[in-house]
Amino acid sequence: TFHEFLTICHNHGQMIKSGGTKLCNRSSPIDCNGCFPNISPASFLRRERFIKAMLELADHYVSPSEFLANRFIDWGMKAEKMSVIENGLDIDQRAKDRPLSKSQPRRSRFAFFGQLTMFKGADILLDAVGRVPEEIWGDDARLMIFGGNLDRQPEEYQEKVHDLIEKAGERVRFYGAYQNTEMPKLMELADWTIIPSIWWENSPVVIQEAFFHGRPMICSNIGGMAEKITDGVNGLHFRVGSAEDLADRMIEVLSDNKAWDRMREGIPSVTTYEECAEQHLAQYREVLETRRQSAKAASLQTVASTA
Incomplete structure (x- = not known):
């Protein structure tokens, strides 16, 4: 695999x-x-x-x-x-939707889950947050960052991220590293999940996790991210590495109160680990049968050639 x-x-x-x-x-x-x-x-x-x-x-x-x-x-x-x-997901508890109120009726909470490396693009996301006009961001919008290992990155990148967090001010909350078992509760704090990776990614588990919990996604328009997330159906794409384009996508969903419900309806079912195991077993059986048939044909050919 x-x-x-x-x-x-x-x-x-x-x-x-x-x-x-x-x-x-x-x-x-x-x-x-x-x-x-x-x-x-x-x-x-x-x-x-x-x-x-x-x-x-x-x-x-x-x-x-x-x-x-x-x-x-x-x-x-x-x-x-x-x-x-597809990779199988082993989660039983499904996150509840974040409760809204008359004073804060928007689906305006964004979340980032992952390692804080330059390839994961957290700096792109932080830059984008600062580009959203105040009149659109409002008092209710927020970016929540769940992730660690920033201290293991090059000093220049660490300084860049810290500067962007400071510049974003109250718009950003940094929660640090998390355990996988915490994901359902953490997802309950968010409406949208964002993957701003600047490398291809192949099949990020966070996509399956977000979909399992009913959260539409915003992602870079390349690789396995763009394959798993359909633009305008269960999420939105933005030009990889572009804080400006990501900011535009955030403005789009903050300005459209129906976007979240519409894209949530487009979220596909998530492969469970049992379904994943069954698909692998079926593939193994097919391979074994092919080998058996090949061995049988080779044996018959040997008999025919010696007759």
Whole structure:
């Protein structure tokens, strides 16, 4: 089962050009040498051939998203050996809707869940919040950030995030790291969930969690995020890395009191871990049957050739 691009990309499996945030659309020995000049194209070619030889030993591959599957197929993996099975979710308690009041009738609470790394785009989100006009933001809107490990990021990025939080003032609440078991209660505080990642993402679990709890989403318009979240149906897309475009999407939902109900109706059902397990078992049975038939055919061919 594939969950990232580590076999394809030497840059921590991010498919991002080293030394910056530029997205990488393909992997080749020449392209990889451009990111790592100290490693020759020939070395990257040997790496690629070795990894592909090892992967070829598998009878079948599973990906949690079409996007990730297609990346591996474009890299040279056999499409007929690839299946897409969504990750299963193991949650019993469903979050209640946030109660509204006559004085605060809007679905105006936004939440970010995840690691505070530059690739997750928290700085983009904080920048966007500061761009929403005061008359639209109002007294009821709020961004809640649930996540940790900012202290492990480069000092320059830490300072940038702290400056943006200070600039945003009362618009932002920072809650720190959380446990997965807390998610239902935390979701009850939010109306919208935002994924501002600047890397591709493949099948972020937070999408399934938000959908399970009935929360529409706003996400970057690339990768597994754009695949899972349908623009205008169960959420909104914004141009990756653009605080201006994200601010426009936030203005859009803050200005339309019917947007939340409309997009909530478009939220799909979420795959449970039991359903995920059954799909994997069905795939295993199919692979085993294919191997059995191949072995039988080979045996008959051997008998025929020796008769």
